[in-house]
Every structure is written in structure tokens, then in C-alpha cells.
Amino acid sequence: MTGREASGTEPVWVGVDLGTQSVRALAVTASGDVAGAGSRRLTGRRDGPRHEQDPEQWWDAVAAACREALRGVPAGAVQAVAVDGTSGTILLTDRDGRPLTPALMYDDTRAASYVDRINEAGGAVWRRLGYQRMQPAWALPKLLWLLAEGVPGGLPAGARLAHQADFVNRRLTGHPVAADLSNALKTGADLLAEAWPRDVLDALGVPAGLLPPLERSGTPLGTVCAAAADATGLPAGTPVVAGATDGCAAQLGTGRLTNGSWNSVLGTTLVLKGVTDDLVHDPFGVVYSHRAPDGRWLPGGASSTGAGALARDFAGRDLADLDRRAAAREPAAALAYPLVSEGERFPFLAPGARGFRLGGTGDEADDYAAVLQGVAFVERLCFDHLDLLGAPTGGDLTLTGGAARSAYWCRLRADVLGRPILLPRQAEPALGAAVLAASPGRDVAEVAARMVAVRTVVDPRPDRAGRFDDAYLRLVGELERRGWLPAETAAHARARTPR
Known part of the structure; x- marks a missing residue:
């Protein structure tokens, strides 16, 4: 028991989520009650394949969100803080942690021309780690671009790479910090050795002193310094704990960390992440695995389908009304x-993939229903692909993200998947970051189970069993016919569909 816990004040742990559009901070008790919350908007710059943000804006937003979340929370209650960030977002800083470059965001693909060279140099490592090859939006290609073109005149002495969470953690502690293995995956970290693959990075010309040390998520990195305390309202001396990517934090925030459990995050796009005892190897290169704080694995992938299609195609419409009308169109x-955008990443890799709609009546409700069902079909295909790889998929399945607010869409997804789904009471990456803040010296699965409560369970409706199978297999066939879906995944999807 810490001194703060012994004081009689109910302890809280602070989780900070650095998203694309906002920063979110939560102060959470051991039982998962939210004692305070705060958020601030973020802005960015997009230009074709480029997507940048100003790292100083991150810090200003973190400071404001934390002050808001801690309003009314006694200073003696705050036990620790952890930060999650978007996967693959990096920048270069000077020796004092000041930005030398803008932040190149998770979906920035300007460095695509470096990918072949990286995969040639590090292919053996990437294959051992199960994901086979790096992709254009990953961090290591962006690092090579920054080294070649990002700092005119070359790097000053003491320059350092920083992932998004690293940048904020350095501001919190006032000194250089280690990077967590989760955020370091896309920068090339060897998660089996838990070290940088120095021979690969030497071959690519990455200076040895540029990269931070590595630690697992949930490892203490330092304490909040006086300057950060003044800015954020976090008490000076509060432990700063290594966070994770936002996807991994979202998984932790579901509270389900047993082998074979999965979380499906449906927001603008669809992201699946699960928990496995063993590393998943994907010869098709679409599933990659993060390292969990307890040494297990968090495999998953991100699709380019999602609710963003509704925002684009049904802007300004009453979606609740369309939900009601879609219920009469099954299938x-x-x-x-x-x-949502060109190209697919999961459950298959197809940069040339394009969205489509076939047939229909021209009725708005039917077109809307087809989008909801199409996303659910892709979600089902993701699980069929994971099963093909031998990944355990039979544990609990939680649904999170903005689309989980639609009761109809959740019920539809349970019907299409043919399995019960759990809806957590409070599930978001900031809660997962708070779980990490509370995890040092404890079993992270037990911490998560206590902090996260289930709001409801949605069972598939017996009268919908098999109703969507023909439409699902039709989509599988279309994706295969267009040359996007590998024949092995298509065949496995057919074999798993009762006929």
C-alpha cells in the first residue's frame, strides 16, 4: 500500500490517450469509476500521402486535459500516470527533447520508397516476428525519410527519435525516457529479444545513439517533474509508467486479457486486437503482434472498412432512423x-482495393443496411483469417469504438458473427492507459478485470442463424475474384460457413 492509499483518500490512476483528433485524460479508481475526465482537440496537416501534427500541440493538449480531469481530485489521490499514442507516429528531437521535425503521423506514407530496402535488410527479423514485411506507413520507413530529408543540414549532436508517447513522457519526467516495446514495434524493435536489431539498423544507416532504450509497457520510467506538475496538475513525484499504442491500450481497456479474447474497435475504420499465449505468424503479412506487459502477445490488424463510410455516404442523415429502417432489410x-479509403490492410493486403456496391434497389435504407452488413462481413472475414493462422479466437469478444453506441449495429454484428459480444461500461484507450499506470508490481490482467466492468452482453438471435451466410460468401467470392483476397483465406471462410 502506498502512502497515498494509506491516507484514506481513494486512489486514482491517470490514463492519457493521444488520439488523432484529440487528447483524452481519465482519472480512474481501482474499481473503474471515473473520478475525472478531460479532453482537448488536436489539429493536423494533410497533403496527399503526408499527415503531420505539431508535437508542441500534443503537450499543450495533454496539460489542459489533465488539469480538467484532475479538477476536484485530491492531489494525494493520484498514484501514477501512463500515456498511449498512435502507432507508428514519430519525430526527431534535439538533446533537450525539443522537436527538430514535425510529427509524421501513423498513416503518413511519404516514405514508401524506403520499404523495399528495409524489408531486404530486416526481412529475417520481420519473418521471425510473424508479420513478414514492413508497410509504408510504419515508423522505420519514416525514420529513414527523416534522416535523409527531414533535418536540413544534418542531425545535431544528441538528436533522438521519439514516438508520440515518448515525447510526452519526456516532458512529464523532465529527462530522456525509454520507449515502450508496443510503440517501438513499427520502428523495427525485435520483440522476441526485446532489443533493437542493431545489425539491421546499422545496415540501414540508423545512428546507434538515435534510438531510445526499450522497456515493456507497464514499466516505471520516472516521476513527474516540477515543471510538468505546474503545467498538468499532476503532483510532482507521481510515477510515470510506460504506456502502449492506442490499439493495445484499447485492448487493455476492455478488461479481457485471457488467451483467445478479442476486442473489435469500430470507429472510422475497423481494428481487431486479441490476446494469445504464443506469437502468431502470418505468411500473408497482415497480422502483426505487439508484446503484452506480461510477456504474452497482442496480435491484430486494421482494416480500411468502417463507420467512416457512413459519415461519407450518409452525412447529415438521421442514423438512428436509418438503423430502424435497416432492421427490415436483413439481408x-x-x-x-x-x-473508407483506397487500399485494404486486413484481413488481406491489397493496395489497389476499391470499395464497391453491387445490386440493390436504390432505396436509401437498403444501401445503408448494406454498409452495416458489409462491415460486419469484413469483421467476420478477419476472424476466419485469424482462425486460418491458428490463432485462438474462442474467448470473449468485446465491441468498442463509436459504432458500439448503435444498439442495432451491435446486434447485427453478433448475428453475422454468430457469437455473443460484450459491451464494456467504459471502454477507451485512456482507460487502458490507466490500467497500465496501475500495473507495476501487479498482474495486469487482474488490474484490468477489476477496473473494467461489462455493461451488457448481446447474444446472437436464434432466428438469424445462417441468414447472412449467402451474402457473406458472395462478398468473399467478389473479393477473391478481383484478385485481392488470397485463395487460402477465401477457402477457409467457405469451410467455416455451415452449408
């Missing part, structure tokens, strides 16, 4: 593959 007359 829809139209068949949709609702990509």
Missing part, C-alpha cells in the same frame, strides 16, 4: 464492400 438487396 440487404445490395452487397457492399464499404472502404
